[in-house]
Amino acid sequence: ILNVEQSPQSLHVxxxxxxxxxxSFPSSxxxxxxxxxxxxxxxxxxxxxxxxxxxxxKKGRISATLNTKEGYSYLYIKGSQPEDxxxxxxxxxSYNTDKLIFGTxxxxxxxx
Amino acid sequence: EAxxxxxxxxxxxEKGQTVTxxxxxxxxxxxLYWYRRVMGKEIKFLLHFVKESKQDESGMxxxxxxxxxxxxxxxxxxxxxxxxxxxxxxxxxxxxxPHRSSEGNExxxxxxxxxxxx
Numbered sequence: 001i002l003n004v005e006q007s008p009q010s011l012h013v014x015x016x017x018x019x020x021x022x023x024s025f026p027s028s029x030x031x032x033x034x035x036x037x038x039x040x041x042x043x044x045x046x047x048x049x050x051x052x053x054x055x056x057x058k059k060g061r062i063s064a065t066l067n068t069k070e071g072y073s074y075l076y077i078k079g080s081q082p083e084d085x086x087x088x089x090x091x092x093x094s095y096n097t098d099k100l101i102f103g104t105x106x107x108x109x110x111x112x
Numbered sequence: 113e114a115x116x117x118x119x120x121x122x123x124x125x126e127k128g129q130t131v132t133x134x135x136x137x138x139x140x141x142x143x144l145y146w147y148r149r150v151m152g153k154e155i156k157f158l159l160h161f162v163k164e165s166k167q168d169e170s171g172m173x174x175x176x177x178x179x180x181x182x183x184x185x186x187x188x189x190x191x192x193x194x195x196x197x198x199x200x201x202x203x204x205x206x207x208x209x210p211h212r213s214s215e216g217n218e219x220x221x222x223x224x225x226x227x228x229x230x
Contacts, residue, residue, distance in 0.1 A: 004154070032217060043115060044203070044221040089155065093217060098143065099157035099168060100205075100219060 002026050004092050006103035013080050013110055020076045021106040023090035027071035032093040034100060035064055035075055039086045047075075047088075080110040114138065116222035118204050124228045130192040133225045137186070137206030143167075144187050145207075145219060146179060150200040158202075161187060173198075194229045201226050 005024045013019050025033060032051045036044040048057045053068040061078045077084055087107045091100035117136045125131050137144045146158040158177070159169040163184035172179070176195070181187040191198055205219040 034218070036221070041121070041223060041226075043223045046218055046220070049218050091155075097168065098160050098217065099145070099171065100147070100155075101157070102147075102155040104152075104154045 002092065002094070002101050004090060004101050004103040006088075006090055006106050008106060009104065010107040011109070013108070015080060015082060015110055015112050017080050017110075018076065018078045019080055019108065020074050021088055021108075023073045023075070023103055025071050025073070025090070025092040025101075025103075026094070027068060029094040029096055030068045030071075030092070031095045033066055033068075033073050034091040034093065035073070036089040036091065037086050038089055038105070044089060077108075080108070082110045082112050084108060085110050116204055116206050116220055118202075118222040118225050120225060121223065122226045122228075124230065125194055126230050127196055128193045130190065131194055131227060133189045133191075133202050133227070135187045135189070135204030135222060137204070138208070138220055141206035141208045141220075142184070143207040143219075144181060145205040146187070146189055147203040147205065148200050149203065149224075150197075155203065158189075191227075194227075196229050199227055199229045 007022050035047040038044040048064045050066040055066040064075045066073045087105040089105045091102045119134045144161040147155050149155040157171040160167045161181045178190045201224040203224045205221045207219045
């Protein structure tokens, strides 16, 4: 059974705080790790697709790192804004299949 | 470019009734996926089409669920008869690139259909 774990489950921060979340996934048969940002009633929005060990990707104030050997990825948000409030999902993709295996997500709330 | 669209956005039905969900993928995307999120749990894979063929249906919960993609364009997911535990958000996603591409097989998601079974 393949498990993807995310922590923390939820996070409340003040505007301007920096924050980070963790995604752990199986290190065997690794192909890609996807990060999504999801607001209820909207489409999950792809943030990053990461494939190589040691990858670091950045989009504005959001960045992510990948360690495929130990099976974890971190997502960082610098200077959180209220509009960053959403659920952040990570999903693992193995070589053996095309189906994404999701974690339960980290729900972020940023207070003004 | 239009994204993945899903219809309806919300459906409320009674136990035992039938519901059909529709997904229109991004034009030109051969790969179409159905996923489901039951409240409080992770999004789970249901099945994967390549054009009109079912590539992987290992996530379909039982034979009350029937997915079709006639002509390889839009797809429907029918639940008949619906049970209480079928409530959740049903997502559709599509992708263009074949698996194992250098792009990591990004999947584009629709907004989901929220199904409530009473």
